[in-house]
Amino acid sequence: MNQRVIPLADERQLRQLPAIPADLSPASGTLLDSRGRPVKDLRISVTDRCNFRCVYCMPKSVFDKDYAFLPRNSLLSFEEITRLARLFSAHGVTKVRLTGGEPLLRRNLEQLISQLVNIPGMEVTLTTNGVLLPRKAAALKAAGLQRVTVSLDSLDDTIFRAMNDMDVPVTDVLKGIAAAEAAGLGPIKINMVVKRGLNDQEILPMVERFRGTGHILRFIEFMDVGSSNGWRMDDVVPSAEVVRRIHEHHPLVQIDPNYSGEVAERWRFADGAGEIGVISSVTQAFCSTCTRARLSTEGSLYTCLFAQSGHDLRSLMREGRSDAELSAAIRQIWHRRSDRYSEIRSAETASLRKIEMSYIGG
Numbered sequence: 001m002n003q004r005v006i007p008l009a010d011e012r013q014l015r016q017l018p019a020i021p022a023d024l025s026p027a028s029g030t031l032l033d034s035r036g037r038p039v040k041d042l043r044i045s046v047t048d049r050c051n052f053r054c055v056y057c058m059p060k061s062v063f064d065k066d067y068a069f070l071p072r073n074s075l076l077s078f079e080e081i082t083r084l085a086r087l088f089s090a091h092g093v094t095k096v097r098l099t100g101g102e103p104l105l106r107r108n109l110e111q112l113i114s115q116l117v118n119i120p121g122m123e124v125t126l127t128t129n130g131v132l133l134p135r136k137a138a139a140l141k142a143a144g145l146q147r148v149t150v151s152l153d154s155l156d157d158t159i160f161r162a163m164n165d166m167d168v169p170v171t172d173v174l175k176g177i178a179a180a181e182a183a184g185l186g187p188i189k190i191n192m193v194v195k196r197g198l199n200d201q202e203i204l205p206m207v208e209r210f211r212g213t214g215h216i217l218r219f220i221e222f223m224d225v226g227s228s229n230g231w232r233m234d235d236v237v238p239s240a241e242v243v244r245r246i247h248e249h250h251p252l253v254q255i256d257p258n259y260s261g262e263v264a265e266r267w268r269f270a271d272g273a274g275e276i277g278v279i280s281s282v283t284q285a286f287c288s289t290c291t292r293a294r295l296s297t298e299g300s301l302y303t304c305l306f307a308q309s310g311h312d313l314r315s316l317m318r319e320g321r322s323d324a325e326l327s328a329a330i331r332q333i334w335h336r337r338s339d340r341y342s343e344i345r346s347a348e349t350a351s352l353r354k355i356e357m358s359y360i361g362g
């Protein structure tokens, strides 16, 4: 086996079997962690595979032909995912985001969506690189998907092909965005990860392209997720700089968040041509309002994007635990949650061996 695979494979094994508490009382609808943060959003990675090899996320040097992706029987089934989503819903989760890897690579994803939208009060969304949307958007909408977020880091074909490292042209993603719009999966959010010296010159062209379209362009600071992307603080373009650079050409006015705990800071164009968002996990940590839980492809629960280990809910399900037991285990994990990685980030924490984003779900 390729030596580079070993540390990542080991990290995936860093899963603890959660204890089942004695108190199996029903979920109350509000679950607070040790810092008073409720659980509201559940991100679910439905596959660790991707058809891109973005240099900042799944670099080819690690995720190459020798990389051991998860075997099929490790993945949570749609029934297992839906069961957990129901239990989280009873604890207060109102939004599920399907992600990965590339979620549209998971076969029959529409079936999962139709099961999830049957959970009362649950909003179901999806983050994708967009390439498969022309084929799938209509079926996703018919299954009940409400909205999509499409990742797009550049409009310059040379830069984009180099960033996805699979020679995928920009036009494939633009066709995906058009298909999502035609299917009624809007308002579409378009996520651009900005890495200094790689694509920061694309900030303005992206603004020019999407201003006035109704799509919401969001700029994400390059983060030290996982252990394989070679993150350095120097590569981060702070959101304040992104806003300043746009404001010089198209004046911006800050607007209120849609809801408390929204990760993106919102700005509108003063001339009425829509809005943009900035997500500043590095320069303006939002841990204090973080309401997100993450379910890995093989059913481990992570309470932080930058976690080093997870809680193995799949084993509890596969050993025949009841809903009451699972629900109590989730309650105990969330009660004990104290993560605030982005608030304490330093050169040392950045080099910790953290779980990869493709596995835990972006």
Ligand code: SAM
Binding pocket: 050, 056, 057, 099, 100, 101, 102, 103, 127, 128, 129, 130, 150, 151, 191, 192, 193, 220, 221, 222, 223, 224, 225, 229, 357, 358, 361, 362
């Ligand atoms: N394949 C899907 C996609 O492309 O959107 C979903 C998974 S991807 C991991 C989810 C999001 O995470 C994408 O918008 C991606 O750009 C972002 N992402 C990945 N690595 C990142 C990093 N190091 N810093 C900031 N964002 C990152």
